[in-house]
Amino acid sequence: MATLLLVDDEPNILSALRRVLLARDDFGDAPDYQIHLFTSPQEALQASEHEHFDLVLSDYRMPEMSGVAFLTDFRYLQPDCIRIILSGMTDLQGLIAAINEVEIYRFLPKPWNDFELRSTIAGALRYQHLLLENQRMADELRTMREQSTRQEDELRRLEAEMPGITKVRWGPDGSVLL
Template structure:
């Protein structure tokens, strides 16, 4: 199940976000079924994120105790693979640049948000995360295959150095092994 973390100092915003994200699709009646955790205190959200993994986090930019960029910077160290989104009613260029450059956010959404845009952004962000994790898994697998091939190549060189010619096999047209060139 997809786990989403919402952080905003206004409880009404948290309720509205949660309701919007878990709204049933008007065409097929299905609900995304996100497991949504809400916090109106960024430090409490950080404590929770030490023991719980999240797939996506949406944070308000302006909060009294800690702004969204500071929160997401700390959060990023705990969960670097989690997709990060900032929501703000007062977007200024400096805040936007800090969010992009310091925290590598996926999107910056403004308040009030458009429900369809919010749900589409979250859906797209989660698909992007899935692709990132799959690429990472495939890259790790490729590194393991290359390491194994390198070990095998090194072993072949060692065997060939011990017994020259032993790693070279002459195959006959019928699939037999030829012991000499004649």
């Protein structure tokens, strides 16, 4: 189950987003999302100190703080969370700031297209899953390399103490030569 954080100063927008995101698809399947709604970016930040979120969707223009400022603060709390901005404004400088400072995954316009919104959320969550899986595999590879290095160091130490102990000499008939 993915946990989504939606932040917009308009409660009606939040209700509409929740309705769209939890709607059943053409096959009758509903997405498995747990959705948290906040009209206050400050309250959303407080919640994010205790609750893990997979994806955050924030309005760009809010009276309390901008979406970029909110996502900047949020990013320090949860750097692996996918960040998306939703806005009715097409402020090019703000969009550039969002991309460069906050590393948003996508910028969605208001009014949104329901299919595009659902597709973007699903794609973002798949992308996040791949990033986290790649990170897990890289960590596992580092651990294996460290273990291999320790084993190689131990073999060198043993070979220095007792030359020939780490090498096996085979006879022509497959026997071990001493």
